[in-house]
Amino acid sequence: xxxxxxxxxxxxxxxxxxxxxxxxxxxxxLILLLVLITVLQxxxxxxxxxxxxxxxxxxAIPLAILAAAQTLTMxxxxxxxxxxxxxxxxxYIIATQSPEQGPLxxxxxxxxxxxxxxxxxxxxxxxxxxxxxxxxLGMSLVVLGLxxxxxxxxxxxxxxxxxxxxxxxxxxxLGGVPNSLLIFVPLATLILVGLRRSGFGRLLYAVxxxxxxxxxxxxxxxxxxxxxxxxxxLMAGLAGLxxxxxxxxxxxxxxxxYLLPSVAAAVIGGTSIFxxxxxxxxxxxxxxxxxxxxxLLTVLSMPEPVxxxxxxxxxxxxxxxxTRITEES
Amino acid sequence: xxxAAPAVxxxxxxxxxxxxxxxxRDTWFVALLALLVALLVVTKLIRPxxxxxxxxxxxxxxxxxxxxxxxxxxxxxxxxxxxxxxSMMALTSVTAARLMQDSSDPMAIVxxxxxxxxxxxxxxxxxxLVVASRVPDIVxxxxxxxxxxxxxxxxxGTPGGGAADWFKDLSRGSLLIEWIPKALVLLLxxxxxxxxxLARSRLGLSIFAIGSNRLAAFRSGVDVARTRxxxxxxxxxxxxxxxxALTMTTGIxxxxxxxxxxxxxxxxxxxxxSxxxxxxxxxxxxxxxFVLALIRADLTFLGVDPNFTTVLQGVIMVVVVMIGAFLxxxxxxx
Numbered sequence: 001x002x003x004x005x006x007x008x009x010x011x012x013x014x015x016x017x018x019x020x021x022x023x024x025x026x027x028x029x030l031i032l033l034l035v036l037i038t039v040l041q042x043x044x045x046x047x048x049x050x051x052x053x054x055x056x057x058x059x060a061i062p063l064a065i066l067a068a069a070q071t072l073t074m075x076x077x078x079x080x081x082x083x084x085x086x087x088x089x090x091x092y093i094i095a096t097q098s099p100e101q102g103p104l105x106x107x108x109x110x111x112x113x114x115x116x117x118x119x120x121x122x123x124x125x126x127x128x129x130x131x132x133x134x135x136x137l138g139m140s141l142v143v144l145g146l147x148x149x150x151x152x153x154x155x156x157x158x159x160x161x162x163x164x165x166x167x168x169x170x171x172x173x174l175g176g177v178p179n180s181l182l183i184f185v186p187l188a189t190l191i192l193v194g195l196r197r198s199g200f201g202r203l204l205y206a207v208x209x210x211x212x213x214x215x216x217x218x219x220x221x222x223x224x225x226x227x228x229x230x231x232x233x234l235m236a237g238l239a240g241l242x243x244x245x246x247x248x249x250x251x252x253x254x255x256x257x258y259l260l261p262s263v264a265a266a267v268i269g270g271t272s273i274f275x276x277x278x279x280x281x282x283x284x285x286x287x288x289x290x291x292x293x294x295x296l297l298t299v300l301s302m303p304e305p306v307x308x309x310x311x312x313x314x315x316x317x318x319x320x321x322x323t324r325i326t327e328e329s
Numbered sequence: 330x331x332x333a334a335p336a337v338x339x340x341x342x343x344x345x346x347x348x349x350x351x352x353x354r355d356t357w358f359v360a361l362l363a364l365l366v367a368l369l370v371v372t373k374l375i376r377p378x379x380x381x382x383x384x385x386x387x388x389x390x391x392x393x394x395x396x397x398x399x400x401x402x403x404x405x406x407x408x409x410x411x412x413x414x415x416s417m418m419a420l421t422s423v424t425a426a427r428l429m430q431d432s433s434d435p436m437a438i439v440x441x442x443x444x445x446x447x448x449x450x451x452x453x454x455x456x457x458l459v460v461a462s463r464v465p466d467i468v469x470x471x472x473x474x475x476x477x478x479x480x481x482x483x484x485x486g487t488p489g490g491g492a493a494d495w496f497k498d499l500s501r502g503s504l505l506i507e508w509i510p511k512a513l514v515l516l517l518x519x520x521x522x523x524x525x526x527l528a529r530s531r532l533g534l535s536i537f538a539i540g541s542n543r544l545a546a547f548r549s550g551v552d553v554a555r556t557r558x559x560x561x562x563x564x565x566x567x568x569x570x571x572x573x574a575l576t577m578t579t580g581i582x583x584x585x586x587x588x589x590x591x592x593x594x595x596x597x598x599x600x601x602x603s604x605x606x607x608x609x610x611x612x613x614x615x616x617x618x619f620v621l622a623l624i625r626a627d628l629t630f631l632g633v634d635p636n637f638t639t640v641l642q643g644v645i646m647v648v649v650v651m652i653g654a655f656l657x658x659x660x661x662x663x
Contacts, residue, residue, distance in 0.1 A: 134595070139643065
């Protein structure tokens with residue numbers, strides 16, 4: 001995580017708790033999560049139960065996977081606004097192809113399509129140096145358009161989320177353990193360890209921190225970025241798979257409402273949008289916070305407009321507080 | 330870009346010389362303009378009876394997008410970005426529609442002025458939050474897009490409201506001759522009223538300065554915080570004109586934000602405004618909006634599946650930017 005990589009000049013005078021918070025940015029986030037859960041329990045006593053935890057995790061997982069794509073691209077000072085469109089595409093391909101091909105082949109086709117979309121993003125950003133915002137925005141239009149055309153063709157075939165995917169995305173085993181953890185735990189471990197220990201992970205930080213310096217040090221930046229955006233596309237594809245299973249539905253706009261929260265989860269998790277700082281652990285907590293927050297606003301039976309307003313203000317407040325706590329003053 | 334460049338001081342040099350300098354300095358803009366003309370020719374070829382009426386509907390369709398693009402351009406030139414433009418347009422549009430519904434014609438004028446002030450206020454709040462929170466612009470305005478969209482739903486739960494007839498007439502029909510759509514004139518007047526005084530003022534210069542190098546601007550005495558807030562406020566004001574344009578052209582207010590934020594980003598990038606800040610103008614984005622709208626219209630005339638049109642718009646956006654990046658790279662290495 002952030003603080004570990006930064007040379008913290010420990011001799012700087014400053015009050016103790018602040019330094020603890022700065023060195024361990026996860027602590028305030030976890031505290032916030034606990035506070036939210038406590039408020040939820042107070043607002044509706046008895047809501048916090050095994051079932052509730054299980055469903056919160058199930059709903060947080062697709063968001064956390066999309067936010068993983070966002071975290072990795074943000075580490076290189078990029079952003080991937082095409083994840084929602086790609087995730088929806090993945091869900092839709094799985095739902096339409098599996099009646100014919102069987103779920104396994106359908107998933108492989110879907111992930112291949114996602115990888116292609118990611119590859120085009122990567123080539124655009126890495127080789128042609130298009131601003132990631134523009135490249136991925138353009139790609140989301142392309143993907144959305146193609147899926148809609150495909151939808152028109154497949155309308156007769158009909159779409160159905162296969163049992164296996166529904167089990168994986170929405171089912172639970174052993175009295176409440178979400179099956180989607182089967183996807184999420186290996187993925188999260190890979191990202192957490194990979195960012196810290198693998199060469200590729202270090203390169204992401206290096207490129208985001210100082211692109212010129214890393215180029216001069218011999219990093220082939222276009223290769224790093226191309227691989228990164230392919231990975232981002234694949235992760236979006238996985239998120240689409242889980243989401244299709246969770247909601248038992250698929251459409252060209254299935255994941256749209258997760259796009260902005262995915263950016264928000266990464267940001268309140270402490271990943272800097274300017275690159276070089278952050279990590280995935282914070283993002284996971286960020287995704288949990290946003291999911292609990294949504295539940296809380298629903299439980300308080302706020303009308304939809306008020307919910308949106310509070311959602312925006314709370315994201316902003318958390319981001320602002322976080323910036324202040326971790327800022328090197 | 331062209332309009333932003335302080336009047337070329339062509340004293341002494343001939344017009345041809347000035348023209349040559351203009352082409353060399355604003356290659357991008359000239360190319361974009363050529364593209365627009367080419368598209369108009371293509372349109373006339375594939376649809377020989379393309380007439381003043383079609384031009385009018387093109388201008389009406391482009392009006393809110395163009396105003397959104399101009400709003401985005403100002404804040405991006407100052408080195409920021411505003412992802413809440415679509416929501417601010419929705420909010421100002423429903424406010425106008427709701428207040429105008431039962432008001433007399435003179436009262437409607439008051440409503441328009443009030444809504445513009447609301448836009449200015451929304452922008453001020455955005456800017457103040459960006460400066461005070463020290464959170465990146467993109468995150469603050471993303472969060473605020475939820476807030477403004479929520480407030481829009483509070484103002485008007487479902488599409489509705491109304492607009493005064495004189496107000497709706499502002500963009501309908503043509504002026505003087507049938508080939509000059511009123512919507513286009515309105516757009517140019519709004520932009521001129523905001524941009525021409527701004528480009529010549531100290532504030533305008535400061536906006537370009539903080540966008541191109543914030544530290545240098547600070548050291549030469551620019552109040553960076555105040556200028557950033559002012560840029561956001563102007564963006565809010567222009568977003569309000571965009572919201573008013575939505576009410577004007579549809580006659581009602583819709584509380585769900587349209588795709589205007591994303592379209593505005595696409596248009597300014599095509600229009601030669603650098604996302605890094607400090608470079609760009611108003612005319613480029615406006616031309617870009619018309620280019621995009623014409624491409625969409627042409628594809629519809631050709632009977633292309635409208636969904637492919639979305640695909641092509643994405644492709645065009647990316648390809649044009651790629652060409653731009655490629656040209657910049659070559660110029661730098663040359």
